[in-house]
Amino acid sequence: MERVISSGDAQPYWYDRHSPDYRDNVQEITRELQAKCPVAWSESYGGHWVVSGALEIFDVARRSEVLSNDHDALGERRGYQGVSIPANMDRLRGGFLEMDPPEQRHYRQVLNPYLSPAAVNRWVPFVREVTRAALDERIESGRIDFVDDLANIVPAVFTLAMMGLPLRDWAVYCEPAHASAYTHPESSDMARIVEQMRANQARLAAAITEIRENPRPGMINALVTATINGAVPGDEEIKGVLALIIGGGFDTTTALTAHSLEWLSEHRGQRARLIKERDSLLDGATEEFLRFYSPVSGGGRTFSSDCEIGGVRFREGERLWLSWSMANRDPRMFPEPDEINLSRKGIRHAGFGLGIHRCIGSNMARMAFKQMVSAIMDRMPDFACDKAGAVHYDTIGVINGMKQLPATFTPGPRVGAGLNETLRQLQKTCDEQRLAGPVTAGPVQQ
Amino acid sequence: MKVRVQADKCQGHTICAMQAPEIFTLSDYDGHSEAIAGEVPAGLEARVSDAVRSCPEQAIIIIPDDEPDSDSPEES
Numbered sequence: 409m410e411r412v413i414s415s416g417d418a419q420p421y422w423y424d425r426h427s428p429d430y431r432d433n434v435q436e437i438t439r440e441l442q443a444k445c446p447v448a449w450s451e452s453y454g455g456h457w458v459v460s461g462a463l464e465i466f467d468v469a470r471r472s473e474v475l476s477n478d479h480d481a482l483g484e485r486r487g488y489q490g491v492s493i494p495a496n497m498d499r500l501r502g503g504f505l506e507m508d509p510p511e512q513r514h515y516r517q518v519l520n521p522y523l524s525p526a527a528v529n530r531w532v533p534f535v536r537e538v539t540r541a542a543l544d545e546r547i548e549s550g551r552i553d554f555v556d557d558l559a560n561i562v563p564a565v566f567t568l569a570m571m572g573l574p575l576r577d578w579a580v581y582c583e584p585a586h587a588s589a590y591t592h593p594e595s596s597d598m599a600r601i602v603e604q605m606r607a608n609q610a611r612l613a614a615a616i617t618e619i620r621e622n623p624r625p626g627m628i629n630a631l632v633t634a635t636i637n638g639a640v641p642g643d644e645e646i647k648g649v650l651a652l653i654i655g656g657g658f659d660t661t662t663a664l665t666a667h668s669l670e671w672l673s674e675h676r677g678q679r680a681r682l683i684k685e686r687d688s689l690l691d692g693a694t695e696e697f698l699r700f701y702s703p704v705s706g707g708g709r710t711f712s713s714d715c716e717i718g719g720v721r722f723r724e725g726e727r728l729w730l731s732w733s734m735a736n737r738d739p740r741m742f743p744e745p746d747e748i749n750l751s752r753k754g755i756r757h758a759g760f761g762l763g764i765h766r767c768i769g770s771n772m773a774r775m776a777f778k779q780m781v782s783a784i785m786d787r788m789p790d791f792a793c794d795k796a797g798a799v800h801y802d803t804i805g806v807i808n809g810m811k812q813l814p815a816t817f818t819p820g821p822r823v824g825a826g827l828n829e830t831l832r833q834l835q836k837t838c839d840e841q842r843l844a845g846p847v848t849a850g851p852v853q854q
Numbered sequence: 855m856k857v858r859v860q861a862d863k864c865q866g867h868t869i870c871a872m873q874a875p876e877i878f879t880l881s882d883y884d885g886h887s888e889a890i891a892g893e894v895p896a897g898l899e900a901r902v903s904d905a906v907r908s909c910p911e912q913a914i915i916i917i918p919d920d921e922p923d924s925d926s927p928e929e930s
Contacts, residue, residue, distance in 0.1 A: 470911070516884075520883055521883055524884050526883075754907040755908055756909065756910050771885060
C-alpha cells in the first residue's frame, strides 16, 4: 500500500516561485518536483502544498467539495487567503475567482452569456479592426514592439468594450495590470502599483454608479442588475469582480501573444508552416502555445476540510498551489514536454485551469490571440524579434509574460486610420449598435 | 460508435468542438459541449478519439456499438 504523507512528515522542498532563480531554472525544478514528489510540501510563504504533476493536479483541482477559493479579506468567515500565495497585499476580494459556490456559480451564470464562444465570436470584426489600427501605427516604419504596440493594446481595448467602459481609457488600466503581474509581491515597488490600482478601483466605482443610473450594455450592467445568492451585490464586491475581469483579460493574452511571437521568430521553418497551413494548424498551435507558456502559472486554494487524495493527507486550513504551468510540462502527459509541436495531438492542457474555476475569459483569449497572430502573419510575415531588446518578466510566479519584444520587418503600407481615430469610430459603433449586450438570455439561476 | 459529454464534468474548455465540430456543439450560453445523439459518422472516429483524449476534464465518453447508452457514471 502507498504510504500516506501529510504536511508534518513530507520532505519539504524549498523553492520560491516568485524569485528570479525560479524563472531561470524552472525546467529543472519542474522535472525534479515531478520525479520526486508531484505533490510536495514547500516551506516558502508560510508553508503550502505544491501540485506539479499533470495526473495529480487532475485529481486534486476538481475537488471543489474540499477546496476553497475564498478570500476572506475582511475576516468575516474562516480567514482563508484566496488564490494568491503569498496573500494579496490589497484587501479587495478578487471577484468570483476568490469565492466558492453558490456565489461563484451565480456570478458565472451572469457573465457567461457575455463570454461564451458564441458571444465572443460577435466581436471578431471589432478585434480585427483594433489589431489593424495598432499595426498601421507601425507598419510604415518597419519596427514594432509587439508588447507595447500590439499585445498590450488589443486585449485591453477588447476587455473594456465588453465591460461597457470607454475604449480610450485602455492605457490607464493597462499600466498597473501589466506591472502588478511582473513585480515581486514583496518588492517596494508593489506599494506604488497597488496605489495605481486603487486609483483605478475608484474609477471603476464611479463607472458602477454611472451605469446603474444610466444603463448601457456590457458586463458592468449585468453585474449591477444581478441577484447573487438572493441578494443584490454591493459595490465593493462588484469592484472585486471588475478587477478580476481586468486582471484576467489584460496581461494574460498579452503574455501568450508575446511569447508565441518570440518563438515563431526563432523558428522560421515552423512559422512558414503555420502561415502556409494556417486554417488547419492555428487552433491546435494556439492550444500548444497555451500549454507550453501557461500565461497564468497557477492558482492557490485552501483545504476546507481534512481529506486524503492520492495517498496524501491534507488538513483543513492548509494552503495549496496548483501549478498549471508545471502540470503542462509533465512528460507522463505530454511526450517531449519542453518542445513546441504545432501539430501535437491530445493537448489535454490545464492552461485555463481545471474544474469549476476554468478561466471564464478563455474564449476571448483564444480569439484575440488568433486575430493578432493572423494579422502579423498577413502583414509582417518576415518579422525578426530583437533578442537583445526582448525583456522577460523578472518573476513568473503570477504571469509568465514579457515586458518588451521589439522586432523589425519589411515595411508595408497603412490600410486605415490610426489607433486613436479607430477607437473613436469603434466607440461609436459600440454605442450605436449596443455591441456589448449578452448573446442570449441565460437559464434560470440555480 | 456513439459519444457522450457528461454534463456534470464539462467545464466549457471547447477543445472537443475544435477537433470535431461535426460531433460536438457548444451552448451559446456558456460554451459547454453536447455530442450528437446518433452514431458517429464513418471517418470521424479518429477525430472523436482525439477530442476524448484532449478533454482537460475527461468529460467525454465513447460508447462502443455493443453497449447500451446507459448513464452509468465513470467514477464511483
